[in-house]
Amino acid sequence: MKKSNTFKIVTIVTNLVLMVITVSTLAQEPARPAAAPAAPAAFRTPLRIISPEILPDKKVTFRVYAKDAQKIAVSGEWQAGFGTTETLVRNDTGLFTLTVGPLNPELYGYTFTIDGVNSIDPNNVQVRRDGARYQSYFIVPGAESDLIFTRMMLLTVL
Numbered sequence: 788m789k790k791s792n793t794f795k796i797v798t799i800v801t802n803l804v805l806m807v808i809t810v811s812t813l814a815q816e817p818a819r820p821a822a823a824p825a826a827p828a829a830f831r832t833p834l835r836i837i838s839p840e841i842l843p844d845k846k847v848t849f850r851v852y853a854k855d856a857q858k859i860a861v862s863g864e865w866q867a868g869f870g871t872t873e874t875l876v877r878n879d880t881g882l883f884t885l886t887v888g889p890l891n892p893e894l895y896g897y898t899f900t901i902d903g904v905n906s907i908d909p910n911n912v913q914v915r916r917d918g919a920r921y922q923s924y925f926i927v928p929g930a931e932s933d934l935i936f937t938r939m940m941l942l943t944v945l
Contacts, residue, residue: 789932836882838910839897839925845889847925849897850910856901863897865890872900892929896922 838850851859860872865887875883896917899906907914908923915924926932 817881836910838908839923840924841927842886843889845892845927845928845929846886847888847890847895848884849875849887849908851883851899851900851908852881852903853883853901856883856902858879858902859883860886860900861885861897862897862900863887890927892927892932894924894926894932894935896924899920 788790790819824926836850836852838848840848840850842848848910849861849879853859856877859877861875862870862872873885873887897908898920899908905920907921911923911925913924914921915939916922
């Protein structure tokens with residue numbers, strides 16, 4: 788009989804201790820991480836870099852953010868001659884830009900060369916495969932390129 792009472796007392800005490808530990812744990816406020824310091828204004832990039840941006844006058848602006856790059860060039864289907872490139876201009880934050888055109892309404896493929904390495908446009912989701920390589924592309928709107936838009940819409944539906 789004594790063993791039975793002792794077991795009940797130990798069980799009750801154990802349950803009470805567990806309840807106190809649980810309540811004290813739940814009552815504590817969780818630790819919050821320290822706020823990260825804001826980046827200096829000179830090192831901030833735009834929330835979204837738009838590239839290529841087709842302007843109303845049919846000019847096209849390319850933008851690439853590469854703070855460590857020294858030289859970025861673009862090679863595209865609007866240029867005369869194979870291997871022709873145009874160099875993008877860098878600003879103080881590492882954003883390279885170039886505006887070309889005006890261009891005729893058409894679909895144009897292009898690639899970047901970033902410090903000697905060929906690359907697609909990191910800000911353009913429109914990519915096509917041209918044989919063994921990939922190219923970014925854009926469409927300059929107009930009467931001549933309406934058929935391209937229609938065909939692409941049909942391909943996305945199918």
